[in-house]
Amino acid sequence: NAGVTQTPKFRILKIGQSMTLQCTQDMNHNYMYWYRQDPGMGLKLIYYSVGAGITDKGEVPNGYNVSRSTTEDFPLRLELAAPSQTSVYFCAADRVLTGNSPLHFGNGTRLTVT
Amino acid sequence: AQTVTQSQPEMSVQEAETVTLSCTYDTSESDYYLFWYKQPPSRQMILVIRQEAYKQQNATENRFSVNFQKAAKSFSLKISDSQLGDAAMYFCAYRSVEYGGATNKLIFGTGTLLAVQP
Numbered sequence: 001n002a003g004v005t006q007t008p009k010f011r012i013l014k015i016g017q018s019m020t021l022q023c024t025q026d027m028n029h030n031y032m033y034w035y036r037q038d039p040g041m042g043l044k045l046i047y048y049s050v051g052a053g054i055t056d057k058g059e060v061p062n063g064y065n066v067s068r069s070t071t072e073d074f075p076l077r078l079e080l081a082a083p084s085q086t087s088v089y090f091c092a093a094d095r096v097l098t099g100n101s102p103l104h105f106g107n108g109t110r111l112t113v114t
Numbered sequence: 115a116q117t118v119t120q121s122q123p124e125m126s127v128q129e130a131e132t133v134t135l136s137c138t139y140d141t142s143e144s145d146y147y148l149f150w151y152k153q154p155p156s157r158q159m160i161l162v163i164r165q166e167a168y169k170q171q172n173a174t175e176n177r178f179s180v181n182f183q184k185a186a187k188s189f190s191l192k193i194s195d196s197q198l199g200d201a202a203m204y205f206c207a208y209r210s211v212e213y214g215g216a217t218n219k220l221i222f223g224t225g226t227l228l229a230v231q232p
Contacts, residue, residue, distance in 0.1 A: 033219065043220070045219045100164045103161075107158050
């Protein structure tokens with residue numbers, strides 16, 4: 001099993017450009033998450049989804065959009081890239097909403113906005 | 115709201131020695147889950163160890179163990195017989211038990227960068 005796959009691994013955007021970070025999982029998990037990781041700040045939740053067709057905002061949703069048309073895919077969209085969105089982005093999936101099961105993380109996308 | 119604090123931005127240990135990484139958290143909940151994740155330079159997030167708050171016994175996974183002090187809201191990670199491959203960023207994380215959408219997200223500390231000296 002591949003687990004959680006994120007593409008691309010790296011991307012440089014100019015201010016105002018848009019892009020979609022792709023995330024797909026093959027574990028048939030209902031719960032999926034997008035986090036961003038800034039230096040010295042830990043990981044902050046951007047958006048999450050509890051199943052196909054259902055998404056909701058996390059702590060830092062401004063400037064992002066998501067969709068969940070299938071169980072497998074949970075893309076993250078940046079419409080007007082800003083330097084403040086320079087970060088490392090992680091997608092994660094889980095089989096339960098809470099509990100001690102570990103989140104399965106993708107390997108991250110490093111995004112630079114200049 | 116729950117918070118997680120890691121007060122050691124960087125730590126260093128000699129190979130084969132023991133090191134302890136600190137984590138404190140703040141919550142009004144009586145039951146929750148705590149985790150330590152490892153992030154090597156590859157960026158992959160790897161679960162190291164987990165603890166349920168209702169369990170008195172400290173969790174252990176091979177060379178990794180925790181010292182869970184519920185009253186003090188402390189959850190430190192001890193790495194014994196440190197190896198070069200243990201060099202990484204370590205994140206402490208908290209997760210609520212109760213269902214409530216985003217409240218069940220993992221809340222991360224800011225991380226501790228561990229260097230292992232040969």
